[in-house]
Amino acid sequence: MNTENSENYSQQQLALDQMFKDINPALSARQAGIESSRCYYCYDAPCIKACPSKINIPSFIASIHSDDLTGAAKTIYSENIMGGSCARVCPTEILCEQACVRNKEEEMSPVKIGLLQRHATDNAKFDGHPFERAASTGKTIAVVGAGPAGLSCAHRLALLGNDVEVFEAQDKAGGLNEYGIAKYKLTENFAQEEVDFILGIGGITVHYNTALGEDITLSQLKQDFDAVFLSIGLQDTASLSLDNEENDSVINSVDYIKELRQASDIAQLDIPLDSAVVIGAGNTAIDIACQLKRLGTEEVTLVYRRGEAQMSATKHEQQIAKDHEVRIKTWSQPEEIKLDSDGKVTAMSFRKTYLEEGKLVGSDDLFDVPCSAIFKAVGQKMAYPATEQLIPTISNGKIATFHNQLTSIEGVFAGGDCTGVGQDLTVEAVQQGKLAALAIQQSLNSPEEK
Template sequence: MDNSKNYSQQQLALDQMFKDINPALSARQAGLESSRCYYCYDAPCIKACPSKINIPSFIASIHADDLTGAAKTIYTENIMGGSCARVCPTEILCEQACVRNHEEEKSPVKIGLLQRHATDNAEFEGHPFERATATGKKIAVVGGGPAGLSCAHRLSLLGNDVEVFEAQTKAGGLNEYGIAKYKLTDNFAQKEVDFILSVGGISVHYDTALGKDITLEKLKADFDAVFLSIGLQDSASLYLEDEDNPNIINSVDYIKELRQASDINQLTIPKDSAIVIGAGNTAIDIACQLKRLGTEEVTLVYRRGEEQMSATSHEQQIAKNHQVRIKTWSQPSKINVDNEGALTSMTFNKTYLDEGKLISSDEAFDIPCSAVFKAVGQKMAYPQTEQLIPTISNGKVATFHNQLTSIDGVFAGGDCTGVGQDLTVEAVQQGKLAALAIHQSLTASEEK
């Protein structure tokens, strides 16, 4: 048997299951859509964009058929504009702010799809930006996710040399390991990493984890500054007996396995029924992917109502379109296994609000299942082996002015901090702002 041919067929079958959920615009569609923009002078869409992209400007470039110019406008503020166009909740950011929402049609300009059209079709000769004159400074970036890559890229543009220390075998962070497979298709996350690194001046050390292979103390001694973007490594617990059952699965771990799989046979797929516990985008992502993989019945359970779910109404609708059952006002109370330890069902108690406080009632019910996927939140696990530890607040690295931590010369950004929402675009912006602050602090000290 030709193994390479067999591999290709298996990969094709998996890719067919996870076709792009939001297909790209054609050139004609993009032209028509760009003509709908009013090119507002004091554009509310820019204010709503965490990375402050000049949206009217890049849309005007698309309308003038200058896709390369449009992409450069996007990349000036957000070097990960390609992935953000695919994964960001534009429906609650720039598109929600679009003045077209106030008109009778109540239909905003499709900013996300236009951004994707520009970044997908731009034609650059080499990298779109040139590095500044070398500063002689060297900065360590711990973590190669969106915040780390954004920080590294901006620092490099400003003439600094950067070394990225990545714990995984690939860079990209959640774009590579944690986003639904139907949102970032065709190995896009790695293509974007390659694009970012092509600016030069950035080296990446893979399989290199803080607290295991490197220490913050050593990095601080060897580099002029350090940027921490270590993300959230652990999943929150349900605090129930039998939670260690092999069929009680962390959703992020499963998504990671799915995104790295080249063969559907590598995955353990619940065929009959599965329960997803959670209310965020990860819960929606895992539920929809299970349906695509062939799980017959998927029930997403949340202890509060739909209006309190952190997943946007757009994401909730995606789940409903996938025929995911959403059960609200229900709190998990017991994991049920048979005499042989096999998972059979999960018991929930109905909940209600009493003067704003969530109450679990005595009314209980069971949902049969062969697997339970936990999507109840991620938490940071700062290495206990570290001697140098920044201030931790509410389980995350505390940052102060300009992303600076409590340790001089050590900055932080992304999901490991408590700043903003856990969105890719916000992580990119925090990395960019930290880079500017780091560069400014180093050049200021040099001038002194």
Template sequence: MSLQPPLISISPTRELNELFSDIHPPLTPRQAELESARCLYCYDAPCVKACPSEIDIPSFINAIHHDNIEGAAQTIYSSNILGGTCARVCPTEILCEQSCVRNKEAECAPVLIGLLQRYATDHAQFEGHPFSREPDTGKRIAIVGAGPAGLSCAHRLSMKGHQVEIFEAHEKAGGLNEYGIARYKMTHDFAAKEVDFILGLGGITLHTGTALGRDVSLVDLQAEFDAVFLAIGLQGTRHLMLDNEDLDSVQNAVDYIRELRQASDLCELDVPKRAVVIGAGNTAIDIACQLKRLGSEDVTLVYRRGAESMSATGHEQAIAKAHEVQIKTWSKPERLLVDEAGMLMGMEFRSTTLDQGELIDLDTTYSIHCDAVFKAVGQTLVLPENETDLLSQVKSGKLVVNSEFQTAIPKVYAGGDCTAIGQDLTVEAVQQGKRAAEAIHSSLILADKA
């Protein structure tokens, strides 16, 4: 995959790798000691209520304060087996840290819960795996998708004594963690190490390069396994519905991020001199900032509504501004501008406004010169056409499940981004995988007693 010229020369590999080091440097032991001492260890801690995965935050911070790093990590992993990832990517500024009572103290600054969680999970040194499996139940569960929801579900089911097989379409497990998160948030091979850590429990077999509807069918999985959990995420990307959208220089942001994350040499990437990013979420911020780090001179993020409506948090927006990404709001994509040779020259936008709560177009338009356009306007559920039973379970673009994560298909459950439950956050996916595992386990146990 390549962009159309003009392209720019970028820095040597070593310099680029340094630009993609951790955006938030980890705490030193001294910093962790001082920060853990700031926690008030609240009895009815609001930070725990704000954590989607229900981590006992005061307990793990107290363990760090008493130099019990393994105990701290054990507390985190017992609620969130992907605690290392979530410490890096979770929007703590609008969850646990926003609820921290220290915000109401004189310093008006929360305990740095995310960084303390990362400190514990990065430094814990267990003798063997921190969890053990219960006696084998003889039950087998299939999980489709090795992203956060699937891995979380697999780990919890294996702990309960079930045999689990994961079927992953890509060549690597990890899902969004491996392919879709900004490289400066998840550095090196952390996602792969976390997968190995989860598989280290035992009782879990991973099949990569195995896609639903192509290599395995839902009907066969239902027949062979006692339960099936679908954690297939959102694989498609919404279109702008504009002429010339099929140009090579008009790309899906998630595709470029995937290519960037998998690149062994960042110097081999094609980098536009001037880029436009369409969108207002974390993916839009991630692609815009990474383009700047790669060497793009001008990157403009454009959104049809106001900044207050952007799904990217204020923290993420501040990161974009720190990277000198220009953010233009109240602008709707109108037209892709191409020259006589069919090369992208820029993009035209129409100004918008709100009228009695409804977004309307204005008469004014303007253009931005660019060499590439990256679409980050949301992802969609894509199901194989031959999986007719599964297609019947889609409503408003997501799989329909009940409170126990069951679909209307016998023995089939679903969780993560492919359902409409919760927010599209990694920590939410982990929690849903865990809760689905508990529901599957309870169902199987009840079936045995019946």
């Protein structure tokens, strides 16, 4: 979207957009042509095996090389209907690009698969939706949660001829793409444009501000629909278990990113201008730290209790933090949140840690990091509604799934971050939604159709 020509964008919104320009600028047509020529179009392509959504990567790159961007995009969307956002947020450096055969030669330079995927999906010209729905099955399926897993499942079910009703707790669809991804990865209004594209297939109705356990129940959905898909995400944040954690300046990183992504004016944000501490080691910790630097926080320190090698954020993400001049302190665990006489955060105390026979041990060495705000990014957990009487089996705090995303309750499937399947990646969630849709379709077929 060209924000400079849009009447819907205020000057404040434009200022925010400029502050959060795309961290990975798109390829030009010439660059895409040169890059696509580097692909060997492997017969037994390792990049496909490394792609969670199993996109035929050599095929779509060959289409780009032939200047058929629409054909390339259709190849991508046939396996991953959220190929546009995945091209922006997927850690290709540890997936398809790591598997690329060019990454194993002396040049050590894989084909830029992610950027080529973005080039195709950004520049395709479809006459309407790229796929046509199958004849009606007469079945209606409920999808709870309009994040990547839910939208992927809903789209595939609609494509197969089913009617789908999506129940979303927020007032917008998109899940983490809308509310939880760093603003410099999914810029401007891309997340909502992708939602509109997905819903364009037809047969999908979205009910907003409708939460499981409050406005609807699983028992009710099982009674009213032919099948149910749960993609409720992770709604709660792990605690530091420290005194003063309830202080207003001790902030949930996910909530702050959500506020930032929905803000139309930087004045709406409470920004710590002098110093902030981020606790965590995953992509959310990196995202919040880098965004704070872009917002103008002078000193941002990211602290983790183990070493860089154990951080769940990829090396690529860690480098992004370093490029933003984020200070990374490892082998340090939170010990105390320090306040002044007025109740304002002044510092956080940490205890140096080390490994002893493979176990993390705290030393006697304490140190303080001065700060005016603390951002928690120590992991999310599921908060299944306490009011729900019908609950699928929970394992390690997440919904347990078995063959083809089926839960312990007949006719109820689950996917995305609320399950313990795969990595917590957008592309994984999309794949789980797609596989669940195919399993639901099979389960609803008559024995003759099977």
